[in-house]
Amino acid sequence: MSPDPAPLLQFRGVNTHYGDLHVLKDVNYSIAPGEIVSLLGGNACGKSTTMKTIMGLVRPTTGTVLFEGKPIERLSTSARVARGIAPVLEARRLFPRMTVFENLEMGAxxxxxxxxxxxxxxxxxxxxxxxxxxxxxxxxxxxxGEQQMVAIGRALMARPRLICMDEPSMGLSPLFVEQVFDIIQAINRQGTTIFMVEQNAAMALQVAHRAYVLQTGVVVLSGTAEELRRNEDIRQAYLGEMAVGTAT
Ligand SMILES: Nc1ncnc2c1ncn2[C@@H]1O[C@H](COP(=O)(O)OP(=O)(O)O)[C@@H](O)[C@H]1O
Ligand SMILES: [Mg+2]
Known part of the structure; x- marks a missing residue:
């Protein structure tokens, strides 16, 4: 028996396609309850497709997505939200002509x-x-920045067990970026599991417990945030560090 708690979310051998384009290639993820897990990777490698696959906006061609041990890949998006998965997806998708309160109401x-x-x-x-x-x-x-806060607030109104975030800090000023990451940690401490795509790898590895690295649809690396922060390839590719040998 594994000493780890049963995963809240799992991808098992997931493949996704847009027509002939093979995006996710035999992807496995396992997110435990209570974790903050970050998904890192360059442009067009399948990060947003991962989030859309969790929400049911993209269906796997093969493989399984399990939530609380049960397959969900045939469920509609709203059925997934009802089970306890809430999205904070790219472009935020608020209802611009509704008030902030009405947007929060929609989350519930x-x-x-x-x-x-x-x-x-x-x-x-x-x-x-x-x-x-x-x-x-x-x-x-x-x-x-305010819209992003409403988007996160709207997700919380669904009382989710898992929040999926696609680039929560995108386009925000440094002050808002700090605030969004503080909020992510506060939400997590209150008991919500978080799986987030983040292009700000330095920030992501500060708040996350673990991370996966995607490269053209393949998980090439995973580990604790601490392990990834120390990984030389990660430092060079994502943390903007100079190659070894540059004396200071
Ligand atoms: N709706 C779509 N139709 C066709 N191709 C798509 C669609 N959405 C994404 N793609 C392609 O799939 C690949 C992965 O996209 P995406 O998951 O958005 O990447 P990321 O979020 O890592 O930048 C890219 O090559 C992108 O152009
Ligand atoms: Mg994306």
Whole structure:
């Protein structure tokens, strides 16, 4: 028996295609409850496709995606959200002509509007005071950083067990990047598992417990964040370090 807890999310031998283009190639991931796991990799290697495969926006041609030990690859996106997986995908996809509050409300659409709705709303407002201040404003009029906070808040309103984030820091000013990563850690400490794609590898490896590295659709490396921070290839490819031998 493995001493590890049963995985919350697993990819087993997943292959995905867009027509003739073979994107994910026999990919295996295993995310344990309580972890923050980061997915690193260059452009066009299949990171967003991974997130879309989890949410059901892309279907594997072969292989299985398991959530809490059960195959989910045939479920609709909303059925996956109802099971406890919430997306914060690229471009944020807020409803720009709805208010911030209405966007948060949409996050809870798979649940009945139960007594916990107000409790969850307070939790989101507690994490993001700025979102609370802006609750009556149209989402489309917020800054990029504020929209990202609403997108994360909206995901939390679904009471997810797992949040999937695609480049949460993209396009944000350094101050917002810091805030978003602080929030990710706070959400994780409150019990939510996080799987995130992040192009900011230095930040990602500071907050993540573990990471996978994708290269043209193949997982070429995985390990603890500490191991990857020390890995020479990772340092050169993703952490912007100079080659060995440059004396300081
Ligand atoms: N809807 C699509 N139709 C056809 N090709 C796509 C589609 N989405 C992504 N691709 C291609 O699949 C590959 C992987 O894309 P993606 O997963 O978005 O990469 P990443 O997020 O790592 O940059 C790229 O070559 C991209 O052009
Ligand atoms: Mg992408």
């Amino acid at each position: 659409y798979t649940r009945q509007r139960d007594a916990r709705f107000d409790e969850d709303l307070e939790r989101v407002y507690g994490l993001f005071p700025r979102v609370k201040e802006r609750r009556a404003q149209l989402a489309g009029t917020l800054s990029g």
